[in-house]
Amino acid sequence: MTAPASGPAGNEYDHPSIAAAYDAENAWGRDDDFFLALAAETLGSRLLDLGCGTGRLTVALAAAGHDVTGVDPAGAMLAVARTKPGAEKVNWIEGGAASARTRSFDLALMTSHVAQVFVDDLEWSDTLRHLARALGPGGRLAFDSRDPAARAWEGWPGVSSIDDGTVSFTSTNELPDGTVLAVDSILRFRSEPELRASVESAGFAIEAIYGGWSREPVGDGDGELIVVATRRTA
Ligand SMILES: C[S@@+](CC[C@H](N)C(=O)[O-])C[C@H]1O[C@@H](n2cnc3c(N)ncnc32)[C@H](O)[C@@H]1O
Numbered sequence: 001m002t003a004p005a006s007g008p009a010g011n012e013y014d015h016p017s018i019a020a021a022y023d024a025e026n027a028w029g030r031d032d033d034f035f036l037a038l039a040a041e042t043l044g045s046r047l048l049d050l051g052c053g054t055g056r057l058t059v060a061l062a063a064a065g066h067d068v069t070g071v072d073p074a075g076a077m078l079a080v081a082r083t084k085p086g087a088e089k090v091n092w093i094e095g096g097a098a099s100a101r102t103r104s105f106d107l108a109l110m111t112s113h114v115a116q117v118f119v120d121d122l123e124w125s126d127t128l129r130h131l132a133r134a135l136g137p138g139g140r141l142a143f144d145s146r147d148p149a150a151r152a153w154e155g156w157p158g159v160s161s162i163d164d165g166t167v168s169f170t171s172t173n174e175l176p177d178g179t180v181l182a183v184d185s186i187l188r189f190r191s192e193p194e195l196r197a198s199v200e201s202a203g204f205a206i207e208a209i210y211g212g213w214s215r216e217p218v219g220d221g222d223g224e225l226i227v228v229a230t231r232r233t234a
Pocket of ligand 1: 011013014026050051052053054055056057071072073074077095096097110111112113114117
């Protein structure tokens with residue numbers, strides 16, 4: 001039997017089976033090392049992890065001594081996060097960027113391509129503005145987004161459309177009881193100039209955009225656009 005997976009607000013992650021399987025399919029990697037190192041080198045230790053999911057990185061950041069708030073609209077993902085050793089050190093919030101308190105953070109992260117779930121440009125610019133407000137002047141923002149020039153979707157099964165920077169695809173997950181979940185996803189691939197312009201117009205100065213997890217230039221490395229920016233003071 002194939003059943004569609006979709007959460008109450010159309011977020012495919014807000015499904016108990018998807019959340020339960022997430023960590024097994026998303027092992028710790030060089031991206032996590034990168035963000036952990038970035039947190040260690042940032043002045044101030046109040047961290048916001050937007051789209052924290054099952055808290056893979058969130059609990060590691062808290063274990064490293066940071067004061068961490070994990071925000072995600074998917075209750076099913078947060079339910080998994082809350083069961084982890086060390087989860088009690090994290091302030092978990094079910095919601096989106098608007099739930100982050102004003103001027104309360106030194107560093108805001110969106111990891112594992114959370115930035116690409118914001119398909120609509122208005123939703124993306126609103127999210128960046130909420131993050132700028134949550135950080136206050138001098139705070140840092142870092143996130144990853146796949147570089148459209150690397151065309152990662154060409155290696156993905158189930159891609160049904162590629163249109164105007166947006167890729168739609170269906171993946172299937174087999175559950176222990178034999179049920180097959182069909183998961184529909186849409187991701188936005190923004191180019192380096194698009195990311196740069198959107199981040200700057202939300203009140204940030206770009207520190208760097210890397211192409212890979214060893215801080216390679218764009219076009220080299222891992223097919224990523226890894227943005228590190230600082231909230232402008234005025
Ligand atoms: C690929 S997972 C990444 C999870 C986590 N950052 C990690 O490194 O494993 C994407 C996450 O983005 C969350 N998400 C979806 N829509 C969101 C929104 N509007 N605001 C914040 N997070 C959102 C999903 O619920 C999901 O947990």
